[in-house]
Amino acid sequence: MSNFAAILSSPKAPLEIHPVPNYTPGPTELLIKNTCIALNAIEAKIAIHNVIPYTPYLAILGSTYAGTVSAIGSSVKDFNVGDRVVISKRFDVKGNQYGAFQRYVVCSDIMISRVPSHIDLQIPASLMMNLTCVVGMFSGRLGLERPPLDGREVVKKAKKILAYSGSSSFGGLSVGYLKQAGYTVVTTSSPSNWSFVQGLGATTIIDHTQEQEILVKQLIDHGPYDVVVDFVSIASTLAITGRVVEAQGGGKLFTMQPGREELPAGVERVFEPYSESLYEMRNRELQRWVVDEYLPKGIESGLIKPLPMEKVDGGLKGLNGGLRKMLEGGRRVRYVADPCE
Ligand SMILES: NC(=O)c1ccc[n+]([C@@H]2O[C@H](COP(=O)([O-])OP(=O)(O)OC[C@H]3O[C@@H](n4cnc5c(N)ncnc54)[C@H](OP(=O)(O)O)[C@@H]3O)[C@@H](O)[C@H]2O)c1
Numbered sequence: 001m002s003n004f005a006a007i008l009s010s011p012k013a014p015l016e017i018h019p020v021p022n023y024t025p026g027p028t029e030l031l032i033k034n035t036c037i038a039l040n041a042i043e044a045k046i047a048i049h050n051v052i053p054y055t056p057y058l059a060i061l062g063s064t065y066a067g068t069v070s071a072i073g074s075s076v077k078d079f080n081v082g083d084r085v086v087i088s089k090r091f092d093v094k095g096n097q098y099g100a101f102q103r104y105v106v107c108s109d110i111m112i113s114r115v116p117s118h119i120d121l122q123i124p125a126s127l128m129m130n131l132t133c134v135v136g137m138f139s140g141r142l143g144l145e146r147p148p149l150d151g152r153e154v155v156k157k158a159k160k161i162l163a164y165s166g167s168s169s170f171g172g173l174s175v176g177y178l179k180q181a182g183y184t185v186v187t188t189s190s191p192s193n194w195s196f197v198q199g200l201g202a203t204t205i206i207d208h209t210q211e212q213e214i215l216v217k218q219l220i221d222h223g224p225y226d227v228v229v230d231f232v233s234i235a236s237t238l239a240i241t242g243r244v245v246e247a248q249g250g251g252k253l254f255t256m257q258p259g260r261e262e263l264p265a266g267v268e269r270v271f272e273p274y275s276e277s278l279y280e281m282r283n284r285e286l287q288r289w290v291v292d293e294y295l296p297k298g299i300e301s302g303l304i305k306p307l308p309m310e311k312v313d314g315g316l317k318g319l320n321g322g323l324r325k326m327l328e329g330g331r332r333v334r335y336v337a338d339p340c341e
Helices: 041-049 122-141 169-180 191-199 212-221 235-247 281-301 315-328
Strands: 004-007 016-019 029-038 064-072 084-088 104-108 112-114 160-164 184-189 204-207 227-230 251-254 267-270 309-311 334-337
Touching (some): 064 122, 112 281, 122 334, 184 191, 235 267
Parallel strands (some): 309 334
Antiparallel strands (some): 029 104, 029 334, 084 112
């Protein structure tokens, strides 16, 4: 089949569908026949708002996808043609052969995970970006323990984490991960997502829709926290989480995006693409655990709860509409598309 891609020709232009080359993978690379693109908020922010100028143009965006291995490089040992796989591209990898918004994509042999035959490819695709960030942030960067996957009893840990917005996708996956590893987790939700967050095992859930002063007081009363993460990180939530960190004497506030909002004195904003630590040599074993163990076994065993998904119709042509829906946000829904449609 010939290759087609959804191309961003200039900042903020709608994606256009064009034929693109059939690629040959390098020695440590694989060529994937892509049958499921999972959209991420960052791609919508780049394509529609140009938040991070993505040069050079013409650009093929997209980071997370699933399909079957179509060809392998000469040094690839662990995969065969025909394997069902899911991939998450490293954030700063550029080169149009690596973008997910096309039918055939080249990937490295690092962040790629085999998908068991009975698991719908959309499930790991819709989870992989956020899951690699969960493990990268809490275990790769902060050194927290990972959950056991063999059913052994979890040892309760002394540390307490504030995960502001356990009802978001990244936040919810984090609450589950931390709870399963034995940590005390305080989180927030609106009443409509309460039962979902409760199902993740949060120790305490606070209603974020209540009056701000009451909310801040309740969050502070449940502290102090060893780690504070704001999974929304817009001005209105930073005004809350910043005060919580300030009340416990200052320190780091982990955020979802870079920004210039003023924070209280002594509060240090932290931001990075949180999967990044998994590419560091010292975290090599952790990275292998994510793709070989946590993702496939966690989904299979029910430890990782699938997120609500919505299919974007129209294949590559439907991506413009899918990206706009992502920016409307607020629904915890993952959007997926089939580029071969
Ligand atoms: N840096 C990184 O490595 C990284 C990785 C992944 C994602 N991100 C970023 O993380 C952010 C969240 O992504 P996501 O996919 O997890 O989002 P999402 O699933 O779309 O989050 C939606 C949920 O967030 C909650 N929410 C929205 N506005 C809120 C507010 N003002 N106060 C409290 N809760 C609010 C809502 O829950 P309720 O119904 O309870 O209100 C809503 O259901 C995005 O900006 C994304 O780009 C960053």
